[in-house]
Amino acid sequence: MEVPGEPLLRLRGLSTDIALRRGTVHALDQVDLEVRQGETLGIVGESGSGKTMTVLSIMGLLPPGGSVVGGEILFDGRDLRTMRAPELRRVRGVEMGMVFQDPLTSLNPTMRIGAQVAEPLRVHQGVGKAEARERAVEILRRVGMPRPDKIVDDYPHQLSGGMRQRVVIAMALIRSPRLLIADEPTTALDVTTQRQILELIDDLREEFKMAVILVTHDLGVIAGRADRVAVMYAGRVAETATTTELFRAPRHRYTEALMRALPESAAEGRLYSIPGLPPDLSRPLTGCRFAPRCRFATDECRTTDVPLTGDGHAFACLHPVTEPITIAASAGQARAAAAPAEPILSVRDLVKEYDAGGAGLRKGAGRVSAVAGVSFEVKPGETLGIVGESGCGKSTVGRLVAGLETPTGGRIVVDGTDIAGLDRRERHRMHRKVQLMFQDSYAAMNPRMRVDSILTEPLEIQQVGDAAARRARVSELLDQVGLPRRALERYPHEFSGGQLQRIGLARSLALRPRLIVADEPVSALDVSVQAQVLNLMRDLQGELGLSYVFISHDLSVVDYMADRIGVMYLGKLVEVGPAHQVVRAPRHPYTQALLDAVPSPDPGHTPSPDTTIQGELPSALNPPTGCRFRTRCPLAQDVCATEPVLEGGGHQVACHFPLREETQAT
Incomplete structure (x- = not known):
């Protein structure tokens, strides 16, 4: 939708540099953007494309060494670059608001929620303590926070991820800003919470008549929420258009490549992967910045600095896309049934409970029911996807299967051995057969160890081979995950997110396991890097005969990867079946x-409002009786107070009122 009127914010030739000891990074180069009152502008691109640097330049929150070196930042006709400091602070403090990617690090852990939400009122408007608290409660209520009069006295660690994000939004909105900037506001959230937060931003935009800049690497988020889109690459705008026009007929080859890398666009069982890496912005660049990675690039592209041209739909490409791109609603396909074989993993009636007091404190506080009677199997060479909201127990299941935690009850049989009954030393030996691939590979690695030591460590701990054999195995691992030998001498902080995930995969392969538990392995990656990692995992599965337990909240990714899917809710499996049946x-x-x-x-695409999950996930300390989903289910009746049984043959469901064909996804 084209919003009439003069732009509220206009960037003209914005250029930003970051001074480092090794040189200067030219983070933004001649960026032109604008957004009008009541409009949502989406900014999309890979990590390092300049999305976040653009909004940090607007807000004056650049990292150390960062400075705007050229151009204009016009807000309501006033250039923020020429304002005096007091006036600039007032504009940023009152007329603009920003929602950051990680709400936990955006909040002060030592301050109560109410004090943090009300702080802008007290600092910029001199509002008294009692009035500020009252207005904090009101804005928390307007952003959908349950029990806001109680939440104001809580600390950030006492809230869920979705609730913390609502707090950050409330902080940004309490001054009724004219511009709201949301930088990756839903990246770490599961899909149901993500939908609630995005709908909240939409509703508040209409209520406050705000302009919104939505920064994300998720094309699906952009498609459903933005009026116009700017695609950024290597510090420049590569293409900009209305959302409908951009997704119907993208013109820049980079935009096309991003769309083809989506799991929904998988062709012949494989995702399109953009080759190479974005350029080093600390070095002089000539020609089209995407040319080294573009399959359509010519010598002219490599030598010509292509300007952004076009009226309404502008792009900077000498060989633009000419055919519309069609993205299927879902690209997964029915897979051949696994040949009859003994399962590599058999989980029966798995239970995991925790003392609510933690480490023996607050005895009698109760027990947290994290996993409650879960059963499933994984056959050799098969991938079982486990999906669900944050707090459903899927990661706990993964840690139990990987032997990192001891179950409260049930059996976990790996290759014929019940690891649930093993002592710590025996479970340690089982790591040769089962490995865990972490969500955050960087956090899972010792930052003081080089990659050589990181990959050799599991071989040394398990006493596999001599020094020469270990060196040979490490070299083999690098070849398998597509990393050069020189990577061995580098430290984790010297790698990109995708490279770190390749190293994490290599480490999980070091002991030649038969089963890998992959816990959200691509959730933090750009769509292009995600495609590379997923393709690599499937290639190695076929080459090595691996089995995966693939844990994720992204059903499109799980649909691409999995043979079967198990859906978890509050510690229980509620549906299990072939991937194409569960999704369709x-x-x-x-x-x-x-x-x-x-x-x-x-x-x-317009999702039905009838299928929106209402409210927060109930506490696992006191889960609902019977069907645990009944407190949020639109179909719930009195009979749901009795627990349903998971049944149904190949496609099982635990529901008293399973969906009929006419209500199912197509």
């Missing part, structure tokens, strides 16, 4: 709600 013909209302919450890269 879900039988449980919760599964349907998860599917409808997945952001679609189709701007015309």
Whole structure:
């Protein structure tokens, strides 16, 4: 939708540098953007493209060494670069608001929620303490916070991820700003919470008549929420258009490559992967910055600095896309059934409970029911996807299977051995057969160890081979995950996110396991890097005969990777079946709600409001009796107070009112 009127914010030739000891990074180069009152501008691109640096330049929150070196930042006709400091602080403090990617690090852990939400009022408007608290409660209520009069006295660590994000939004909105900047506001959230937060921003935009800049690497988020889109690459705007026009007929080859890398666009069982890496912005660049990675690039592209041209739909490409791109609603396909074989993993009636007091404190506070009677199997060479909201127990299941935690009850049989009954030393030996691939590979590595030591460590701990054999195995691992030998001498902080995930995969392969538990392995990656890692995991599965337990909240990714899918809710499996059936013909209302919450890269897609999950996930300390989903289910009746049984043959569901064909996804 084209919003009439003069732009509220206009960037003209914005250029930003970051001075480092090794040189100067030219983070932004001649960026032109604008956003009008009541409009949402989406900014999308890979990590390092300049998305976040653009909004930090607007807000004056650049990192040390950062400075705007050229251009104008016009807000309501006033250039922020020429303002005096007091006036600039007032504009940023009152007329602009920003929602950061990680709400936990954006909040002061030592301050109560109410004090943090009200702080802008007290600093910029001199509001008294009592009035500030009252207005904090009101804005928390308007952003959908349950029990806001109680929440104001809590600390950030006492809230869920979705609730913390609502607090950060409340902080940004309490001054009724004219411009709201949301920088990756839903990256770390599951799909249901993500949908609630994005709908909240939409509603508040209409209520406050704000302009919104939405920064994300998720094309689905952009398609469903933005009026116009700017695609950035290597510090420049590569393409800009209305959302409908951009997704219907992208012109820049980089935009096309991003769309083809989506799991929904997988062709012949493989994701398109953009080759190479973005350029080093500390070095002089000539020609089109995407040319080294573009399959259509010519010598002219490598030598010609292509300007952004076009009226309404502008792009900087000498060989633009000429055919419209069609993105399927879902690209997964029915897979051949696994040959009859003994399962590599058999989980039966798995239970995990924690003392609510933690480490023996607050005895009698109760028990947290993290996993409650879960059963499933994984056959050799098969991938089981486990999906669900944050707090559903899927990561706990992964840690139990990997032997990192001891179950409260049940059996975990790996290759014929029940690891649930093993002592610590025996479970340690089972790590040769089962390995865990972490979500955050950097956090899982010792930052003081080089890659050579990181990959050799599991071989040394398990006493596999001599020094020469270990060196040979490490070299073999690098070849398998596509990293050069020189990577061995570098430290984790010297790698990109995708390279770190390759190192994490290599480490999990070091002992030649038969089963890998992959816990959200691509959730923090750009769509292009995600495609590379997923393709690599599937290639190695075929080459080595690996089995995966693939844990994720992204159903489009799980649909691409998995043979079968298990859907978890509050510690229980509510649906299990072949991936293509679970995704295209879900039988449980919760599964349907998860599917409808997945952001679609189709701007015309409108999820049904009837399938929106209401409210927060109930506490695992006191879960609902019977069906645990009944407190949030639109189909719930009195009979749901009795627990349903997971049944149904190949496609099982635990529901008293399983979905009929006419209500299922197509």
